[in-house]
Amino acid sequence: MSISRQERNLAGRRRGDRIFGFVGLGATVLGLLVLVVLIVDVAKDGLPNLNWEFITSFPSRRPGQAGILSALVGSIYMLSLVALIALPLGVGAAIFLEEYEKRGWLASLIQINIQNLAGVPSVVYGLLGLGLFVRLLGFERSLLSGALTMALLVLPIVIIAAQEAIKAVPPSLREAAYALGATKWQMIWHVVLPSAFPGILTGVILALSRAIGESAPLITIGALTFIAFLPDGPFSPFTVLPIQIFNWVSRPQAGFHDRAAAGILLLLAVLLSMNAIAVYLRNKLQRKW
């Protein structure tokens, strides 16, 4: 017995196919449209203010002179610290989970926790940072406190990305290393990590893109909104881009709103270049072999 032409209903199925194509296209266009409107709106106010002077000046009471230097340097400084802290911790945890404790209740427990931590609201990390780093460990409202808090916040992202990258290393390569008399650690160090590196790097940069836009946890631990100097070390008070922007937006003067728009453009530019670097590095490192 065969399926009749009528039963197959080719025309009807094709129509359904087409309709769904349009729905999908519509959804995509809508999303893009909102993004474009947003950017155009911000660019209209921000672009005229986005110049070298804006980038190299400290904030000021007078909107016409207010610049973003301390926030930009603060963000870069903090992100570097976050990377420095989150990379070894995240990769270490991923190696432990993928290579040493793959099975067993401990691994499952940690795995579930990591997934849950990734969904915890960022302000909760702020509270943790306030209690742990600012008060208990006495790091005050410093860059270090901010970076440690942010590192905790992005750690799940780094761990999960590193785990995925480690999982993707072909078993045949591991076997090849073992068959030459490699110990487990030699196998991990010489085979797994180099192969997983592009994926790990992408994960770290994505984590940093998350960190650069976060302000809630930093406000919670008490990052300042007006800083007219550059941080001179990890224990220095600091501010970051989103906090500076937030501060300008909440001022009554229109001049500050334009500064905020310029700040948003700068933040977007930094964010996009970070993502571009991530893509570039991944492609470059992968193409090599």
Add this chain to the structure above:
Amino acid sequence: MIMTTTAQKVEAEKVEKDIILDIQELSVYYGKFRAVNGVSIPVERHKVVSLIGPSGCGKSTLLRSLNRMNDLIPTARVEGKVLFQGEDLYAPGADPIDIRFRVGMVFQKPNPFPKSIYDNVAFGPRINGFKGKLDDLVEESLRQAALWDEVKDRLKDSAYALSGGQQQRLCIARTLAVRPELILMDEPCSALDPIATLAIEDLIHQLQEQYTIVIVTHNMQQAGRVSDYTAFMNMDADRAGYLVEYDATQQIFTNPQDKRTEDYISGRFG
């Protein structure tokens, strides 16, 4: 007059024949499933031994228990003995890392590292703390693997730029670079075209002068061409692999003692 038992006679023969690897009553389990059942095979130094038999009869499992690669599979368990140069590979103190250094392995699919040709060959010596002239060792290994002339001008190139057959010879060179006492090969030509296959077979002949080789092959002509001895394995109703017959390759192919071997050789099953 002293009566010699058969067991003693067998032992005496082994000494005379210079047995490098003596598999004794070896059974391998994956959890409760017995994949290999009571296999005994003595392997003579500087000989090539091929393992043949239908798919799933435990050839790879048996081979992987000869350098303790099976340790990497959590459920795998071994009974019996594997005497390598007189020492039991499964004795309590035996170190799998050391064993794998001394017993090399070439896999079914070429699996070079995503590194340069040079670094692939240098990998084993480096992780094992080789202190001599690495360049010379790499060259010698590549020569032994009959690959030197093809790659000597591009040692820094990616191993992935090589053809499949070249990659497999690179994997052999990589294994040779740690100077193993025994080399295991698991269907090393199954992913290669006929010409690359012949190159590997020629290579096996040359390697025989310095090394001992145990090779799993799906291809009976190949077993006939490359090996001195052939072990024919089959599996019973429980899918447990067992040894049917082990003899000189010539004997197995022209005058098998077991009906099942004859059927398999003549292509009646498998």
